[in-house]
Structures are given as structure tokens and as C-alpha cells.
Amino acid sequence: MPKISEEKKQIKREYILEVAFELFSQKGYTATGMRDIMKVANISKGGIYVYFKSKTEILLSLVERFDSKRHYILDQLDKSLSSHDMLSQYLRKRLGIFKQEENCKWSRVALEFWSLPSNTPEIASIKDRRYREYKDDIKYIINRGINCGEFRSNCDVDSVVYQIMGTINGIGVLAGSMNRVITDKHIQTAIDMYLYYLKGE
């Protein structure tokens, strides 16, 4: 007989993550104490450790959870789209994230995740994987466009990818920490700029 159904445990886990996320994004990961989380989540001091073995693990779980969401952006795109439209839609969704306050919150939390010293192998590997997956999505679209002749071939793919990643990250910082939310106009300009360059004359 299981102590508690696995399902119920998952639900509570999710709930704690929800609470932690809200607090982290409001007060910051560092400034949020386990006490705060426990109080809001209405769980006892010892109890929380049944679900997460440390405060760090809560943050890492949040990262994990968001990553899995993000990963679906590419998957959900129609594979029959032209590369032009695919990049356009990808960026629209990716940058559109920062139009919603909810996701600006995320950006704030993510920033502190990246600030974490990569002491432990666990953190280092998560950072690494996160970077790689992130990069592969973009690289995939660019290469696809080049291969089918839609995008100019005389560009340095890595450089383009590097810049797009940078822009997405940086807009996250602008939106999350500097409180300058993105608008549809901003998004459109970014898309235009990339496509204009990639399609060349």
C-alpha cells in the first residue's frame, strides 16, 4: 500500500513549484526563504523536504519545467512551412513570451538561475543542456532555410544563431529586470531585421 498516491504527490509538488515561482519572481530567488515558501504553500518545515531535497532543487525544477514548455515551440510549428515563415513564427512565439507579465516573471527567475555559480556538476550540466537545446532549435531553422535556398548561404550560421540567442536572452533581461516590456512593433522589427538579412538581395 503506497503511503500517498503518486498522483497526489505530483499535484502537491506542482503546487509548491507554483508558489515558489511566484515568490522567486517577486522577491528574487536569493531573497526568498524556505520559510516564505512553506508559509504560502501551507506546508511544514520538514514537510517540504519530502518533495524537494533543497532550495536549489526547487529552482532547478522550475528551470526544467519551463524548458519543457519552451521546447514545444519548435515542435508545434507546422513542418510544411517555408523557412521564412517558420523563423517568423518561432520568433513571434519566442519573443511574444515577454508580452505576458507571467513570462517576464520567468525571465527574472531565469536570470538568477544563470547567476548561480556552476559549482556542482548538476548545475553545470543543466546550464549546458539548456544552452545546447536552445541553440539547436534556432540552428535547425537557419540551416533549413539555407539548405533549401531560401536564406543566403554566404553567412556565418554560428554568428547568426549567436546573435538571435543573444537577442532573445537580452530582451528577457529588458523585460524581466529592467521593466521594459516588448511590444508587437518591437517583435515585428526584430523579425524583419533577421529575415531581411537572411534573405539578402
Next chain:
Amino acid sequence: MPKISEEKKQIKREYILEVAFELFSQKGYTATGMRDIMKVANISKGGIYVYFKSKTEILLSLVERFDSKRHYILDQLDKSLSSHDMLSQYLRKRLGIFKQEENCKWSRVALEFWSLPSNTPEIASIKDRRYREYKDDIKYIINRGINCGEFRSNCDVDSVVYQIMGTINGIGVLAGSMNRVITDKHIQTAIDMYLYYLKGE
């Protein structure tokens, strides 16, 4: 008469900042204790408070110091340059920062500065000023190019500025926290892309 000259005091202050900077960039601002700084700077517990009244003040002094460096980038550009060359050189210097390990370190520290909750008016105002100055530099160049007919007039200045800022920020994150330093090729691609778009066909 003062025990040590004002100049020597300045030197010691600088030295403490240097030490703090090194530690902040390695272990993170939060994880670095005053004790760590004292130990490395070889100063006593009370002594450090002669130079800085709090740990926060050390961080803010570092921000200040870096900002003043950055501010000169625009000032040092030859005002007789074409806007094309001015933007080109500005970006080259601005992004070139992230080629030096020293400045990637800075990026890591800056990230934690931006993560700081804007509790105190002091922090809030520094953040605000920093953002504004940053933005004005870029806006100035873009507007200059448009006004003299070098850059296309049918673009949304704010969007372009927003994106350039985002990119610079984001590349800071890539370089500082994700350990993906920028190369000359990356820089050139970024410049090409912006100019290509701004100059239109």
C-alpha cells in the same frame, strides 16, 4: 593632517573594489561574504567599513565604475564619422567588451545587480539611470543616421534601439554566464545585420 594621503586611500579603495569584483564574478555577489573580501584584501573586519559603508555599496561602486567606462565609448568616437561608421565602431567597441575575460566577469556581476530587488530608492534610481544612459547613446546614433539620410526613415526607432540594447545585454549573458565568448566574426555579423537593415536597399 590625515594619517594617509587621500591618494593612497583612493588606491586602497580601488584595490578593495578589484578584490570584490574578482570574488563577485567567481562566486557571485550573494555567495561572497564580506569576510571573503576582507580576507583576500587583507583588511580587518572593521577596516573595510572605512572605505565602504556596506556590501551593497561595494556592488554599486562597481556598477558606477563600469558605467563610467562604458559612457566614454560614445564620447571617444570621432564626431565627423558617417553614421554608418559610427554605429559600426560603437558596436565593435561595445560588443568587443565581451571578448575580454575581464569584461565577461563584469557581465556576471551585472546580472546579479539587475537581479537585486529594487527595494531602496538608491538602487531603483541607479537602475533607472543606467538604463536611460544606455538607451540614449544608441538612440542618438540611430537618429543621427536617419536625420542625415544615411539610414532608412521608415523604421521604428524605438524598436531598433530596443533590439540593439537587447542584443548587447543578451550577448553579455551569453558571454558572462553561459561561457560562450563572442568572436570577431560574431561581432561583424551583428554589425552587418543592423547596417544592412538600417541602410535598406
Next chain:
Amino acid sequence: MPKISEEKKQIKREYILEVAFELFSQKGYTATGMRDIMKVANISKGGIYVYFKSKTEILLSLVERFDSKRHYILDQLDKSLSSHDMLSQYLRKRLGIFKQEENCKWSRVALEFWSLPSNTPEIASIKDRRYREYKDDIKYIINRGINCGEFRSNCDVDSVVYQIMGTINGIGVLAGSMNRVITDKHIQTAIDMYLYYLKGE
């Protein structure tokens, strides 16, 4: 279910108060550190904060505890007594306190409580309540005696009350801080003096 019963917690709380009281009265409130209390009470640094949220709260709890003791002096007097006997017995009990070393200790602690700057509203209000309750007890007896014709009516009640309060306070200082304990003879003289004056010739 709680780890330890509420009752046991109360007992431990009391014990900590006991220890703190002993130390405060020996070394003084200011000179006694939390560390001293922890060491003697055999509790850990964090543990004590389960019972008291600050050093000040310990002192205030001691004040509270003593006040509740003092408050019962008047309550316990037989209400059918003549005012003469009532004042006599009240003073005997009230001043008799300073015959016991335990209570002289208290006087020392109380002195530091009164020396506390009334910064916080909490402290200010406790001081105020303490003074008022104290005064009301005495005023009640004097007025009672005047109303039933036992005490002279041509005296200034407030002045008499002021003086009795002063004397009690001052004897506390003599006993607690100047190490001059009161004797039964002293007490009798004080009672005689007040009654002699109040009953007139």
C-alpha cells in the same frame, strides 16, 4: 501533532526567562548577550528564537511576568479591611518585596527597562501601562480612605500618590542597585509615616 507538547514548551520558555533574569540581574541587560543566555540555558543559537523573537522580547516578557505578580497584591487584600489596614498591608507587601534578594534582583532589571529608550511604540506603551496600573492601585486605596472619612480630606491626593510611588520606586533602587536592603523596621516606619499624615491628628 506537535513535536513537544504546549506544556513542555511553556516550561522551557519559563526556564529561559529564569536564566535570562538571573544573567540580566547579575551583569545587566545590556551587558548580557544572547550567547550568554544560550550557553547557560543550554540551547542553540537558533533555538532560542523559537521561544523569543528578540532579546528585547525576553526583557519585556520578564516585565510582563513581574507585573502580573505585582498586580495581585491589591486583589488579594480583603476588601472588608479598613483603609488604614488596607494601606498598611499593601505597603507591607509592596515594600516587603525588597526583603527578598530575588526581588532586589528584579529591581536591578527593572531599572534597565526604564532606562530603555522608548523608541518603539511597544516599549512606550508597556511603560505607560505599567505606570498607570501602578498608580491606580495606590490611588484607589487613598481615595477609599478619604471617602469613608478615615483619611484626612484636606490633602492633595495626587501628591500623596506621587510620593508613595516615588518612595516605592526609590526603595527599589536602594535595594536593587545600591545594595541596601530594606528591613521590617524601615517598612514599619514608612507605614507609620504615611498613616500618621493621612489620618491627621
Next chain:
Amino acid sequence: MPKISEEKKQIKREYILEVAFELFSQKGYTATGMRDIMKVANISKGGIYVYFKSKTEILLSLVERFDSKRHYILDQLDKSLSSHDMLSQYLRKRLGIFKQEENCKWSRVALEFWSLPSNTPEIASIKDRRYREYKDDIKYIINRGINCGEFRSNCDVDSVVYQIMGTINGIGVLAGSMNRVITDKHIQTAIDMYLYYLKGE
């Protein structure tokens, strides 16, 4: 050749005491830091130690200074007065002190002096002397009255003295720390009470 004239040194010493007194009475001895005194007295951190070897010494000097003032109360009384008048005038002057804000301030400082743990022989001896001198003044008047037949002889001198001392102390506490200043009416009542008792029927 003297470094600085002894006279000038005395003047500065006095000035520092003045400043310290003001601060002690406002913020309390404990809460006042050497820094505060230095700042207000416009003297350097090292400089103050030329005049006083420690913070404690400043307090003790203040006590000393006040004591010498107090001592003159009895000296200044006309020795040809009746004991009735002498006690009356003595008490009027002694308690009158607490009508002036300046002297209530003193009472606050004195309280913290008496709170000082009598660790060092120096403090212990000052406390002792202070108590003795204080007591002798009062005892002298009472005995004088008894010896010349003005006061009743069937009273316990020590008890009467004890009580008068207590009253004076306690009124200091009421005035200094409890913010209940004395009035002329209060003083008159106290004098009446003592004389009424001492002159007997």
C-alpha cells in the same frame, strides 16, 4: 614648556562632558556611541582619549561633577536655621531639582550609572561613596533636629533616612524616566509629611 595650557585642557574637558551629558540624557548612555560624542564635540577619534581614557570614565566624571554640585546644597544652608526649616529647605532644593528639565535629564543618566555592574573596584567605590555622602547629609539634619529636641526622639533615624533617600531617588525615576515631573504641590506635600511625622504630637 607645557604642550597646552592646563586651563585650556580643562575647558575642553568640560565641553566634552557637556556634550556627552546631553547625548546620554537623550539617547541613553548605552545607546550613545563615542562616535556621537566625537561628532558633536567636533573632536577626533583619537583626540578624545587625551581627555578621557574610556567611555566609562566620561560617565564617572559626569557623576563626579553632579555630586559636587549636590554636595553644596547642605553647605549653602544657613546653619542658624531651625532643623524644621533646614529639612524643609533641603528637601525643597533637593526635590526642586526635578522641576527643571535639565535635572530630569541628569536623573536619566544617573539611573544608567546605577545600572552599571559594579565589576571594577573603581565603580564599586564611587557608588559607595556616593551613597554614603548622600546619606550623611540627610542623617545630619535629622540627628540635629532630634538632638535639639525639635524632632521626636522615638523614631528610628536610619529608617527615616532610608525612606527620605528612597523618596528622593524614586522621584528622580518618576521624573527622569517615567516623564512625570514634580510640582510645587508635590514637594510641599512631601515636606509636610516628613515634618508632621518628625515633629510628632
Next chain:
DNA sequence: AATGAATGAGCTTTCATTCAT
């Protein structure tokens, strides 16, 4: 599974005082 008392290293900061200049 859940509780919350207990832990103790650690935090930043303040303080009276010293001493090289």
C-alpha cells in the same frame, strides 16, 4: 507522511579603543 523544535555555521555590521603618522 508530516511536524516543528532544534541546530550551528554563517551573516553583516557596530563598537570602543589603539597607534602609526
Next chain:
DNA sequence: TATGAATGAAAGCTCATTCAT
């Protein structure tokens, strides 16, 4: 004599985490 940088012990308190119940 006078300065103020430097000292380092000690302060009160917080924290993530553990573990007996």
C-alpha cells in the same frame, strides 16, 4: 597634540536543513 585608519571581538539574528516524535 591630534588625526583617523585600523583593529578584532562581539553583537543580534537568519538560514537551510535535520531529526526525534
